[in-house]
Amino acid sequence: MYGRWLGLMLVGLLSLWGGLGMAVPAQAASPRYVQAELVSEVRTVQPGTPFWVGLQLQITPGWHVYWQNPGDSGDRVRLNWQLPPGVTAGELQWPYPQRFPVGPLMNFGYENQVLLLSQITPPADLTPGQTLDLRAQASWLVCQEDCIPEATPVTLSLPIASAAQPNPTVTNAFAQVRAQHPQPAxxxxxxxxxxxxxxxxxxxxxxxxxxxxxxxxxxxxxxxxxxxxxxxxxxxxxxxxxxxxxxxxxxxxxxxxxxxxxxxxxxxxxxxxxxxSGGMGNLGRILGLGFLGGLVLNVMPCVLPILSLKTLQLADKMRQSPRQVRWGGVSYGAGVLVSFVALAGGLLILRGLGQQLGWGFQLQSPGMVLLLIYVLFGVALNLSGVFQVGTGWLGVGQTLTERPGYLGEFFTGVLATVAATPCTAPFMATAIGAALTLPPGAAMAVFISLGVGFALPYVALCFVPAWRRWLPKPGAWMHTLQRLLAFPLYGAAAWLLWVLTLQTGTDGLAVGLLGLVLLGLAAWVYGQSQAQTAGRRLAIFSTLLILSFCLTLPSWLPSSNAVVYTNTPDTQAASWEPFTPSRLQELRQQGQPVFVNFTAAWCVSCQVNERLVFSQPEVQRAFSERGVTLLKADWTRRNPEITQVLQGFGRSGVPLYVLYPRGNQPPVVWPSRLSPTQVTALLSAQLGG
Amino acid sequence: MARFSWFVPATAAVVIAGATISTLTVNTSATVRVGSPAPNFTAKTSTGQTVNLSDYKGKVVVLEWTNHECPFVVKHYSTGNMQKLQQEAKAKGAVWFSVVSSAPGQQGFVTAEQANAVVKEKKATPTAVLLDPDGTLGKLYGARTTPHMFVIDKAGQLQYMGAIDDDPSLANQNVTKANNYVRAALGQIMAGQKVTTSTTQPYGCSVKYKN
Incomplete structure (x- = not known):
């Protein structure tokens, strides 16, 4: 009651000011019913690494503040950042609200306390030892029956360090509020x-x-x-x-x-x-899609060279006992499954910790991209015959993929999975997207079914000797083919090097190329040592030395995201605007049709569509004739805003193509595999003309 | 005879009001929509007259829900923004009703005299202030906030409902910069055009209905 009268008095004072026509610089009162504070999930900020902060509001009992849609009256909590140059803040994350009936009306909001999270992305060029000052103006309408607008500046100073240190005092509060964030159904x-x-x-x-x-x-x-x-x-x-x-x-x-x-x-x-179909039927469908996706993954360009070699060796293995072949197949399958489980586990744990990640997350980190380049380049050098792997002089001529023993088979499975990660096969995107919205157990089941689908063709070949009769007879040509198949892998490494350049600029490219030269040197030294018996120890020692030096290279990578993803020269650069949720909203409010291309440099199918479809003049014309604004959502590096939009469509990976028609019509998701004629057909069906 | 001349219209008014109220209670479940006929109503003004919406066929009618103690309403009156809009609307031949749905004991409740005093003090020029202490008119139109604006065309069709403008803040200096939806709707209705922005989410204090 006391609070209410105070409120009335304040309102009265406000009206008095207004009535007297005085210039009131800020009409909102300083906080009386709500205490506001900025809290951070990290104690120290690592340059270039995004982190979460929260606006913590303590609300006087009996009073409430408002959700993003306040209901019949009221106004959402607002946070207007005044950030240092280069620092960006994401949109506020709203936990689900409570209902507050007011007579015959209804409001949506929060009482007692609420924590609204926002992700801060600091620039990479911050100097450790200094502090990062975050400032914002927090404002809200706090109501019991009457409402008081309040506002206050909030600040937070965080020391900059070479590594981000978690802030244990807020761990529980952040975890609790994240549990109340709505997830895509x-x-x-x-x-x-x-x-x-x-x-x-x-x-x-x-x-x-x-x-x-x-x-x-x-x-x-x-x-x-x-x-x-x-x-x-x-x-x-x-x-x-x-x-x-x-x-x-x-x-x-x-x-x-x-x-x-x-x-x-x-x-x-x-x-x-x-x-x-009910809920479980739905899970069954997702599991089925995962399995299909896994099967298709076998023929993707990143995996095909490795697997075709392996398959051909099977023909060669005719002389091995069927039992050995079968166990070999099982070891390979185990390697695939363990890798998928590890990958899925990592993804699920990171998401559990509140990271906005999706499929392909491994490739959003330049360090991981560099390591993948090394792996692919190393395997390619091996296929080219620069060095052999395995039992040294006993097994001269052995390559990594034909390394004898079940451990070798197991690692081929791991290698195949690692090589497969950049390729998103059809069906897989839907399955993984759905999996990430399921409880962890069910999500893991989807990943396992993906792995089963991926491993099945080879394992089946191992188990059914009759099928192996279809394989060509082994011979000298296999040696030639092996040399030839090294080149798709060089190609894959070159492509990832391009991705790395987009992520880290020419400095990153320099680091990557230096690594490749050193890796080549190491492979050659090691290969030389295999040809002779003398000096083997020295050769192995120097190889290991060079390799361990290579492993330190990822830490040299410039972690700046100063490099803006520029369109490839053959795309008309002017036609694509960078995507932001606010730009999309603005265009939609103007009633304009918008096409959003969710893409990433490391996504093969995205790049194929960009080159063969979107850069075609007739496609560009089809878009411009209908006045469609083209937005490109680039997910090459981590971007929680884009991740959220993807999740809104039940996806957790790219590509995703969405057409937002004119007016307030619902968005239409296009297929991931497109052709120019299909685009024109879809456009005329959905926009006319 | 003199007594009769007072008695007959009064009885008629009571009967009509009673009938209207009973129909109103029936109608509350129907949602008011733009492009549909604006529900008819009979209401008492602060100057003691009774008005009926159907009497204003052929004129554009603006309904403004108000509560002179609500800071959002204060923003539009202390800056002269609402008064200016009222003058413009009336100059174009529109009728302007300010409606007070605050219940007795609630914020913004006014007696007839208080309502007239507020109008005088603010130099406001509505055609009339409608007193709706039991909230019947407010609930009939689904009025939720103060201000909450409704614009009815000459044929009695509802053409605009929602906020007064696109700036839900309390910053006085913004009222002239904001996009005023009511001004735009009035202009388009008068020009015989379709209203471009015909529904918006109203902002402001909740209407202080009887609990």
């Missing part, structure tokens, strides 16, 4: 309209409580009851429609309470009826 939601009723249907059973919080105004009447009906594996939530006459996609946050607790999901409901 792993199932699709549909809606139906019946008069003034809007019903959302979702393939989830056992829902005890459900609330829908729309992003846009006028979709539903906020204060009306939300009626929950459960029919086995299907849940329906019936809402009262709002003033919007035509609904397209119904978007917002759905908060579900089941036996396992309360979870929030972002949904994009399309009009329609629910397919009959």
């Amino acid at each position: 792993p199932w699709s939601v549909v809606y139906g309209v019946d008069g003034e009723k809007l019903t959302l249907s979702l393939p989830v059973g056992g829902v005890k409580e459900a609330w829908f919080f729309p992003w846009a105004d006028g979709v539903i009447t906020y204060a009306s009851p939300q009626t929950l009906t459960s029919r086995g594996k299907v849940t329906e939530l019936t809402l009262q429609r709002g003033y919007q006459e035509h609904l397209t996609t119904v978007e917002g946050v759905l908060v579900l309470t089941t036996q396992r607790g309360t979870n929030a999901y972002t949904i994009q409901a399309q009009p329609g009826t629910l397919p009959t």
Whole structure:
């Protein structure tokens, strides 16, 4: 009560000021009902490495502040950054809100306390030892029955160091609020309209409580009851429609309470009826897609050279006992599966720690790209015959892929998986995208099914001797083919070197090339030592010395992202604008059609489409004739904003092509494999003309 | 006879008001939409008259939900922004009703005399201030905030509903820079054009209805 009167007095004072026509520089009062503070997840900032900070609001009991859509009245919490040059801040991350009835109206917001996270990206050229000063103006409307606008500057000074140090005092708070961030729904939601009723249907059973919080105004009447009906594996939530006459996609946050607790999901409901398959059926479909994706991965250009060699050696292995061949196949399969599990585990753990990552994340780190270049180059040198691997003079002529023994088979599996990572096969994108929204156990199952699909063709060849009869007879030609197959690998290494250049500039390229020269030297020294018996120890010693020096090279890489991804010369550079969520929103508000190309330099299929489709004059013309603004979302380096948009479409990797038609029509996702004629056909179907 | 002349219209008004209120209660579930007929209403003004929306067919009508103690309303009155818009609308021949739906005891509630005093003090020029202490009119239109604006065309169709402009802040200096949706809608309606931005999310204090 006391608070309310104070509030009234403040409002009265404000109106008095206003009434007297005095210049009031900032109409918002300094905080009285809310204490605001900036907290950081790191104690020290590492130059170039993004980190999370949070705006912590302590709210007087009985009062509340507002969510991104405040409901019938109110205004969201705002944070206006004043950052040092080169520092950028991501959008605020909103935990799901609570409902606050106000008479016949309804508001969405938070009481007692709330933590709103934002990701800060510092530039790479910060000097360790100095401090990074973050400043922002935080403002909010705090309400009980009456509302008080408040504002305050918030600051945070963090020491800059060569490594980021976590801040253990906020670990719990950050983890708690992240658990309340809505995740993209792993199932699709549909809606139906019946008069003034809007019903959302979702393939989830056992829902005890459900609330829908729309992003846009006028979709539903906020204060009306939300009626929950459960029919086995299907849940329906019936809402009262709002003033919007035509609904397209119904978007917002759905908060579900089941036996396992309360979870929030972002949904994009399309009009329609629910397919009959339930939640598990959906998982089955995702597992199936993963398996198919794994199968297709075998013929991707990064993997094919290694696997075709391996397959040909199988023919050679006719003389081995069937049992040996079978166990060899099993070892290879184990190598593949262990690598997939390790990769998936790493990805899931990092995501659990709140990193915005997706498939291909390994390639967003220049250090990893450099190591992959070394691996591919090393294997290629081996195929070229510069050196042999294995049992030395006993096994002269052996190559890495035909290394005898089950351990060798196992590492071929690992190598194949590592080489496969840059290639995203069709089906895989959908499966992995869906997997990352599932609980960790189910997500792991999807990765394992991918691995099974990937390993299966070779393992099956090992197990069914009859199939091996189809393989060509071994002979001297295999030696030639081996030399020849080194070149796709050189090509892959060269391509990754280009990716590295885009990520780190010419300095990074210099480091990479230096590494390749040294690696060549090491391979040659080692190869020489294999040809003679004298001086072997010295040769191995110097090889190891050079190799360990090569391994330190990634730390020399300039970690700057000062290099802006420029379009390849054959694309008309002017036609693509860089993507930001705000630019997209702006264009959509102007009612313009927008095409967004989610791409990355390290994504092969993206590059193929850029060259063969998007840079074609007829495709460019088809876009410009219809007034489509082209936005390029470059995911070559980590970018949480793009990751979030990808997640919104249930994806966690590139390529993704989305056409946002004119007006408020829902976005359309295009296939990942495109041809120029297909693009023109899609454009005329979706935009006319 | 003199008594009768007072009694008949008064009885008629009570009957009409009663009938309207009963229809209103039935209508509250229907959502008001742009492009549909604006629901008819009868309301009492602060000068003691009774107005009926259907009497204004052929004129453009602006409904402005207000609460003189709400800081967002204060922003538009202390800067003269709302008064200017009222003058412009009336110069174009539009009718302007300021509606007060604050319940007794709530922020912004005014008696007829207080309402007139506020109008005088602010140098406001609405056609009339409509007193809606039981919130019937507010709920009929789904009025949620102060200010919340509605523009009805000459045929009685609702053509605009939502915020007054695109700046939900409390910064006085922004009112002239903001894109005023009501001014734009009035201009387009008067010119016989379709209103480009016909619905927006209103901002401001919640309407202080009876709890």
